[in-house]
Amino acid sequence: xxxxxxxxxxxxxxxxxxxxxxxxxxxxxxxxxxxxxxxxxxxxxxxxxxxxxxxxxxxxxxxxxxxxxxxxxxxxxxxxxxxxxxxxxxxxxxxxxxxxxxxxxxxxxxxxxxxxxxxxxxxxxxxxxxxxxxxxxxxxxxxxxxxxxxxxxxxxxxxxxxxxxxxxxxxxxxxxxxxxxxxxxxxxxxxxxxxxxxxxxxxxxxxxxxxxxxxxxxxxxxxxxxxxxxxxxxxxxxxxxxxxxxxxxxxxxxxxxxxxxxxxxxxxxxxxxxxxxxxxxxxxxxxxxxxxxxxxxxxxxxxxxxxxxxxxxxxxxxxxxxxxxxxxxxxxxxxxxxxxxxxxxxxxxxxxxxx
Amino acid sequence: xxxxxxxxxxxxxxxxxxxxxxxxxxxxxxxxxxxxxxxxxxxxxxxxxxxxxxxxxxxxxxxxxxxxxxxxxxxxxxxxxxxxxxxxxxxxxxxxxxxxxxxxxxxxxxxxxxxxxxxxxxxxxxxxxxxxxxxxxxxxxxxxxxxxxxxxxxxxxxxxxxxxxxxxxxxxxxxxxxxxxxxxxxxxxxxxxxxxxxxxxxxxxxxxxxxxxxxxxxxxxxxxxxxxxxxxxxxxxxxxxxxxxxxxxxxxxxxxxxxxxxxx
Numbered sequence: 001x002x003x004x005x006x007x008x009x010x011x012x013x014x015x016x017x018x019x020x021x022x023x024x025x026x027x028x029x030x031x032x033x034x035x036x037x038x039x040x041x042x043x044x045x046x047x048x049x050x051x052x053x054x055x056x057x058x059x060x061x062x063x064x065x066x067x068x069x070x071x072x073x074x075x076x077x078x079x080x081x082x083x084x085x086x087x088x089x090x091x092x093x094x095x096x097x098x099x100x101x102x103x104x105x106x107x108x109x110x111x112x113x114x115x116x117x118x119x120x121x122x123x124x125x126x127x128x129x130x131x132x133x134x135x136x137x138x139x140x141x142x143x144x145x146x147x148x149x150x151x152x153x154x155x156x157x158x159x160x161x162x163x164x165x166x167x168x169x170x171x172x173x174x175x176x177x178x179x180x181x182x183x184x185x186x187x188x189x190x191x192x193x194x195x196x197x198x199x200x201x202x203x204x205x206x207x208x209x210x211x212x213x214x215x216x217x218x219x220x221x222x223x224x225x226x227x228x229x230x231x232x233x234x235x236x237x238x239x240x241x242x243x244x245x246x247x248x249x250x251x252x253x254x255x256x257x258x259x260x261x262x263x264x265x266x267x268x269x270x271x272x273x274x275x276x277x278x279x280x281x282x283x284x285x286x287x288x289x290x291x292x293x294x295x296x297x298x299x300x301x302x303x304x305x306x307x308x309x310x311x312x313x314x315x316x317x318x319x320x321x322x323x324x325x326x327x328x329x330x331x332x333x334x335x336x337x338x339x340x341x342x343x344x345x346x347x348x349x350x351x352x353x354x355x
Numbered sequence: 356x357x358x359x360x361x362x363x364x365x366x367x368x369x370x371x372x373x374x375x376x377x378x379x380x381x382x383x384x385x386x387x388x389x390x391x392x393x394x395x396x397x398x399x400x401x402x403x404x405x406x407x408x409x410x411x412x413x414x415x416x417x418x419x420x421x422x423x424x425x426x427x428x429x430x431x432x433x434x435x436x437x438x439x440x441x442x443x444x445x446x447x448x449x450x451x452x453x454x455x456x457x458x459x460x461x462x463x464x465x466x467x468x469x470x471x472x473x474x475x476x477x478x479x480x481x482x483x484x485x486x487x488x489x490x491x492x493x494x495x496x497x498x499x500x501x502x503x504x505x506x507x508x509x510x511x512x513x514x515x516x517x518x519x520x521x522x523x524x525x526x527x528x529x530x531x532x533x534x535x536x537x538x539x540x541x542x543x544x545x546x547x548x549x550x551x552x553x554x555x556x557x558x559x560x561x562x563x564x565x566x567x568x569x570x571x572x573x574x575x576x577x578x579x580x581x582x583x584x585x586x587x588x589x590x591x592x593x594x595x596x597x598x599x600x601x602x603x604x605x606x607x608x609x610x611x612x613x614x615x616x617x618x619x
Contacts, residue, residue: 059524079527092525096543105539109530157529 005071006161006193007033007056007084012065014051025051027217028065033161033195038187040196040204043214044240049197052214053163056195057086070160080109085154086163089170091146093138099125099149100134106157124156127186144175151186161193168203180206201241205229213237230277231351238275238353245281245321247274247295259295259315261287264347272352278324280349283311283334288344297321299339311335313343384601391594399588410591417592420580424596427577430492431560434499438556441500442507443549447541449508450515467505475502476569483570490572498570499560506559507552514548547615554607561600 014026026048033039041049054060055067058079067075074082085106093102103124107117125131128148138146147167154162164183168176184207187194198204204211205225212222213236221233232238235246249256251268263274276293288294300320301312304327311323321343325334335341390400394407415421448454449461467475479498483490522544526536542549564578571579581593 057528059527079524080530080532084528086525086528088521088525090519090521092519092521094522094525094540094543105526105531106529109532109535153525153529 004035006035008068010066012062015063038194038209040208040211042204042211047214048217049214053197058082084161085159087150087154087167089166091150099136103153124152128152164196243278244275261295263293274350278322280345281323281343284342292344294344299335387594388598391598400591410595423575423580424577431557434496434560435557438500438503439553442504443511446508446511450512464505464508472565476566480569492574494570498566503556503559506555510548510552514545
């Protein structure tokens with residue numbers, strides 16, 4: 001990150017008229033995406049992430065607010081005059097054109113000299129590993145290849161930012177994982193800003209420098225992947241990213257009495273909700289002592305999952321806690337169904353949300 | 356009877372029925388082509404009297420008929436071009452956009468298809484008469500555009516609604532202007548529908564009799580001339596012209612199929 005802004009959104013609102021009623025798809029989003037950053041908009045379908053991206057591309061006009069590219073207000077600039085390119089979810093390759101003509105399309109619109117078109121298209125097809133397939137039609141190619149044509153067609157124009165709308169959604173799992181690494185490599189190679197829209201948390205966590213988690217037209221949290229995962233700021237983020245345990249109660253003297261034990265919340269008083277990730281919790285037979293958080297429960301379910309084992313533990317008050325234990329040394333379960341156990345974790349792994 | 360036997364009988368029936376349909380559809384065409392080679396001596400061309408190529412050599416000997424054919428070709432060509440341009444624009448807007456009066460427009464497109472030609476011809480005539488418009492080739496062209504327009508609209512609209520809108524967005528995103536997007540992406544994508552509409556409207560125009568007979572004034576077209584000649588006997592040149600028009604049609608259809616197969 002160089003610190004310069006590539007894309008800025010200032011309190012952007014998008015309203016639609018649907019069956020005579022005004023619907024707010026985006027309810028006031030402010031973002032500042034830096035030059036060279038891999039930035040993800042993550043959220044469930046209908047959260048406004050795609051609409052937000054389409055306003056950056058210029059396909060939708062914001063009802064309120066400003067869109068700036070590299071410091072310049074482009075709110076009223078049509079898409080063909082914006083220095084960003086988009087990779088569509090359906091790829092949107094031109095079916096009546098060869099791979100070469102698809103990739104050369106943008107350069108032709110800008111009246112780039114023939115010689116330069118030939119050179120740049122050739123180079124770009126090299127980068128996406130499609131050299132030798134210039135004459136193919138899009139429908140003669142596999143999904144992964146079409147994906148790379150779409151990427152090349154956008155990148156060959158050297159946009160100052162590339163917008164990707166769930167570009168891997170149509171691929172199978174193996175190919176998707178390979179393309180995630182590929183995308184990251186290409187982004188490093190060309191060094192431009194990527195804005196990535198996805199509902200897949202793993203994709204976002206794997207590739208992004210920063211993630212904006214969106215829900216119901218608003219940004220719930222904007223942070224680096226590690227922080228989003230380790231320190232979710234709302235219950236929605238905690239639930240949407242990975243598996244999360246939520247414990248609610250009243251804090252007195254820096255701890256919450258819950259489940260026959262205590263959850264340490266240093267410096268907190270009153271009603272709190274605490275999240276803790278399943279892999280931070282240790283299962284034991286004894287009370288681990290007052291310097292860590294510890295709760296009592298009964299093992300309700302044990303599921304062996306290869307690299308780890310997932311335990312579902314019921315506390316006395318009915319709360320279910322999920323615990324992941326790495327199968328590092330042997331695959332013998334540390335607890336059986338029906339066992340009475342103590343769950344413990346370090347104080348810094350409790351995270352108080354929405355306090 | 357076992358099911359196998361019944362199946363074989365069914366197959367045979369289907370076979371026979373298929374051939375019957377083929378013969379039934381092609382018989383009139385075969386007769387038309389055949390009687391273009393008839394070495395007829397009498398005035399009427401209804402009984403086979405021997406083979407000749409004379410009528411092909413004397414194709415343009417009947418000057419009225421030649422003029423009528425030329426009129427028909429010009430009218431069909433001009434009205435097709437106008438129809439395709441207007442119909443494509445209308446089909447695009449009906450398939451892609453929402454606007455005030457869209458429902459009414461859709462209804463009118465349907466109404467133009469379902470109106471009997473006789474009604475359309477009579478009402479067009481009274482429109483032209485009350486508007487003091489002289490009837491000639493121009494009024495024929497206007498009328499032909501009117502009744503073929505809906506067919507182009509319907510085929511283009513059907514195509515555009517199945518076209519992924521992000522194709523056009525991608526073109527815009529890659530720097531194409533609105534017109535550039537239409538020319539390079541939209542038009543090539545809907546071209547098969549536009550061509551189908553063009554062929555339909557050409558075919559509708561070149562053999563129209565009913566509407567044309569109301570609005571022609573003193574202009575005579577190919578179908579009008581033939582109907583007029585029925586009383587005195589239709590000369591074999593008509594068969595030859597019909598044969599040639601048919602051959603061109605077949606050529607276009609074959610070319611279209613070959614192109615479609617190559618694209619697929």
